[in-house]
């Protein structure tokens with residue numbers, strides 16, 4: 001028995017029989033942690049159950065390639081997963097904490113281990129359940145200043161910074177980034193691989209981006225399927241296909257509103273995992289105020305737009321944009337759309 005086991009295993013009575021450890025209690029909340037936001041809905045996380053901890057890592061086959069060239073989104077997504085898991089554990093009074101220990105070779109970001117007390121947060125499983133990304137039309141209402149100020153405060157407390165910029169100020173960057181995104185053969189192939197544009201797709205109910213999440217009607221879904229088919233994409237690409245595809249995203253680039261950019265310092269991969277945790281606190285906190293988000297990673301990934309974006313955000317020294325998301329109030333109730341599909345979680349080994 002390790003020191004950690006000794007510290008966390010509850011011994012009952014003179015018989016020395018052991019009750020469930022905090023880690024065993026986690027099995028109740030692991031399933032709902034998969035409600036975490038994650039890039040392309042690949043659900044890249046993997047939990048490796050040890051005797052006195054659970055390692056949090058990722059599965060190579062669920063890490064994006066050209067669409068996430070530096071694996072920033074992967075680390076952010078693992079951070080959203082960890083924070084969501086901790087929120088669930090906190091609500092279930094399971095005392096655990098996350099200890100970062102990043103190792104790219106071992107595909108590990110850290111460990112969940114028993115803690116003295118449950119994670120304290122005002123965020124609830126109901127928020128985790130209700131939140132979803134919004135890619136549809138926005139109502140004209142402005143996000144109240146105090147809501148933006150609360151988001152800025154949440155970021156500051158964790159050592160990050162939020163820059164709030166008008167959508168109009170970044171629209172040209174957004175359009176340029178969309179052109180870059182759709183013109184890249186590798187990115188297009190990956191988008192097709194993770195798209196499930198018809199309920200007949202074999203993985204429609206387990207992962208990826210479906211027609212409902214992308215707010216596409218049947219005709220638009222059929223057209224997207226056609227345009228991304230390798231032969232059609234190859235044939236039309238030299239004729240400016242990326243411009244046509246950008247038109248499909250018009251909701252994402254048009255209209256007035258506010259974009260929030262989360263900025264961090266340095267290039268430590270662990271800080272990107274931490275940024276993912278902060279993003280979850282931000283998005284759930286906004287959700288509690290009726291505000292939804294639409295993240296758009298390619299503005300940060302596109303080599304031509306990340307620099308100008310930093311300038312718009314007045315990034316100084318080693319500060320750099322980590323997450324870009326539009327905030328607003330949806331024109332229709334997002335609760336009418338189903339949640340993102342999830343893969344079945346493999347049961348935890350008995351301990």
Ligand SMILES: Cc1cc2nc3c(=O)[nH]c(=O)nc-3n(C[C@H](O)[C@H](O)[C@H](O)COP(=O)(O)O)c2cc1C
Pocket residue numbers: 035036037038039040041072073074076077080131132133134135208209213294295296297298339340
């Ligand atoms: C790090 C990160 C990056 C993301 N990037 C984008 C993006 O560039 N465009 C987009 O439409 N959605 C983006 N998303 C949203 C995901 O596609 C979404 O979280 C996922 O499909 C699950 O759906 P849900 O959040 O609505 O539950 C991103 C999410 C995360 C966590």
